[in-house]
Amino acid sequence: MATSTLPSNGRLLNIGTHSLAPYTHGPEPSSSQDPVVLFISGVASDALIWQAVLRLLGLSLQSYTYDRSGYHNSEPSPLAPSAENVALELSLLIEKAPIPNPLILVGHSWAGVLTHEYIALKGTDQIAGLVLVDANHETSPLVMDVNDPILWTVAAGVDPYSACGLEAEHKLTQEEWDTFRAAETTEKFKLIERKEDFENYRPSFETLRKKELSKKQPLIGDKPVYVIGGT
Numbered sequence: 001m002a003t004s005t006l007p008s009n010g011r012l013l014n015i016g017t018h019s020l021a022p023y024t025h026g027p028e029p030s031s032s033q034d035p036v037v038l039f040i041s042g043v044a045s046d047a048l049i050w051q052a053v054l055r056l057l058g059l060s061l062q063s064y065t066y067d068r069s070g071y072h073n074s075e076p077s078p079l080a081p082s083a084e085n086v087a088l089e090l091s092l093l094i095e096k097a098p099i100p101n102p103l104i105l106v107g108h109s110w111a112g113v114l115t116h117e118y119i120a121l122k123g124t125d126q127i128a129g130l131v132l133v134d135a136n137h138e139t140s141p142l143v144m145d146v147n148d149p150i151l152w153t154v155a156a157g158v159d160p161y162s163a164c165g166l167e168a169e170h171k172l173t174q175e176e177w178d179t180f181r182a183a184e185t186t187e188k189f190k191l192i193e194r195k196e197d198f199e200n201y202r203p204s205f206e207t208l209r210k211k212e213l214s215k216k217q218p219l220i221g222d223k224p225v226y227v228i229g230g231t
Helices: 047-057 083-096 111-122 149-155 174-183 187-209
Strands: 019-025 036-040 063-067 103-108 127-133 225-228
Touching: 019 047, 019 083, 036 047, 036 111, 047 063, 047 174, 083 111, 083 187, 103 111, 111 127, 111 187
Parallel strands: 036 063, 036 103, 103 127, 127 225
Antiparallel strands: 019 063
């Protein structure tokens, strides 16, 4: 059921080198001073993963999701999908949309690195707060080596969604779940997954560490930061 047909709340937005697909959810802000939520997906995933969360938000405020370069409805980028380049393309998306409102950035997994690269690039003036969901930290590979051959041996032949319970307990509709899973079988997805996950994921941590954002704490001043971790 993977499709390139944009839903009514989506569009293709040219950021100069190619087009990304942002999706708008919820009511129009009453002013440019009202904060909006921007969801950033983890490695090898697109905007579909946020659908159940968006239903919980309902009509409380406006929010945005988007497909990163090469995923779902977005076009491939001429740039390698490093965290720095992803942050650059996100900044161009915000500029071209345009989204002038204060941003509450919600990032899952690798988006912990992506949000910090965005801060390193653009500063914190537009940021109203952060929500980090099972988010990677710049020191994560120093704690656990994701390329450890033992991990890959144990995981061989295991469907991760079934193993962690998502196949049975996800909160997407069946149509959303089928679309999400079907997208992962496409050559387009496999190509960007390989570039992002196997070529650019691990180096992104060291690149971020060299920027020494940890020495600039509190990074976003007195603005709220929520850290959510699963078991």
